[in-house]
Amino acid sequence: xxxxxxxxxxxxxxxxxxxxxxxxxxxxxxxxxxxxxxxxxxxxxxxxxxxxxxxxxxxxxxxxxxxxxxxxxxxxxxxxxxxxxxxxxxxxxxxxxxxxxxxxxxxx
Amino acid sequence: xxxxxxxxxxxxxxxxxxxxxxxxxxxxxxxxxxxxxxxxxxxxxxxxxxxxxxxxxxxxxxxxxxxxxxxxxxxxxxxxxxxxxxxxxxxxxxxxxxxxxxxxxxxx
Numbered sequence: 001x002x003x004x005x006x007x008x009x010x011x012x013x014x015x016x017x018x019x020x021x022x023x024x025x026x027x028x029x030x031x032x033x034x035x036x037x038x039x040x041x042x043x044x045x046x047x048x049x050x051x052x053x054x055x056x057x058x059x060x061x062x063x064x065x066x067x068x069x070x071x072x073x074x075x076x077x078x079x080x081x082x083x084x085x086x087x088x089x090x091x092x093x094x095x096x097x098x099x100x101x102x103x104x105x106x107x108x
Numbered sequence: 109x110x111x112x113x114x115x116x117x118x119x120x121x122x123x124x125x126x127x128x129x130x131x132x133x134x135x136x137x138x139x140x141x142x143x144x145x146x147x148x149x150x151x152x153x154x155x156x157x158x159x160x161x162x163x164x165x166x167x168x169x170x171x172x173x174x175x176x177x178x179x180x181x182x183x184x185x186x187x188x189x190x191x192x193x194x195x196x197x198x199x200x201x202x203x204x205x206x207x208x209x210x211x212x213x214x215x216x
Contacts, residue, residue, distance in 0.1 A: 019209065020135055027131035095211060100204035101127065 009067065009074050014089045017070035022094060025069035026101050030054055031062050035071060035085065039102045044084040047074075117175065117182050122197045125178035130202060133177035134209050138162055139170050143179060143193065147210045152192040155182075 026032060030052050037050055052059060063083065066072045070093075073084045090098050134140060138160050145158055160167060171191065174180045178201075181192045198206050 020137055020140065023131050023135035023209065027128055027135050029128055032128065094208060096204045096208035100202060100208045101131065103203060 009076075011067060011073055011086075012070045014070070014086075014093055017090075017093050019094060019097075021069045022071060022090070022097065025065050025071050028062065028065075030059075031066055031071075032101065034062060034066065034083075035098075036102050038072065038083065038085040039087075039098070041084075044082045047081045047083060117184075119175060119181055119194075120178045122178070122194075122201055125198075125201050127202060127205075129177045130179060130198070130205065133173050133179050136170065136173075138167075139174055140209065142170060142174065142191075143206075144210050146180065146191065146193040147195075147206070149192075152190045155189045155191060 026035065033052050034050055038045060047059075047063070050059070052062075054062070063072065063074065067074055070086060071090065073086050075082050085098070087098060134143065141160050142158055146153060155167075155171070158167070160170075162170070171180065171182065175182055178194060179198065181194050183190050193206070195206060
């Protein structure tokens, strides 16, 4: 039996990202806070350590929206799920977008 | 009786714009096409001349969403309604955002 029974998370390829999908994923205060927090965490961040005040199931939904839109990458490490921004890929696909939304991330 | 009986349109002040509201307004293919079209029209554009294929009532809804989020300004001129991007104000409030979304506006 594997140490981690959870199925591997899937992530869209960079060419499958859509601007509408990314904008939709970003158009939420909690998700903007997650993204703003991750811009200061080049090594990623463990779930459960984000400065948001929502129920775990709600937070899980927000991560799913961001992951499926291609904004974040997540990986299981032991018993924790880690999250990163797909900064370089987003910059390649939508130059300037992440910077534009995270400059404002602290004063929505 | 006034020549134009329609009530004047209201527009939010620059300080009332929210990043979430602007992102939500932009997160739609038709609205991104409207915005992308307007970036090439410094003098604005008359309604009914946008390269979108939606019913007039749907288009009217899209303009309302963009106007209420502060992305566009609209004004009645005779029997036509004209639309502009609030380019300078958006750039002041959310630097780089409009550029980031309209660079990509043609390939969503």
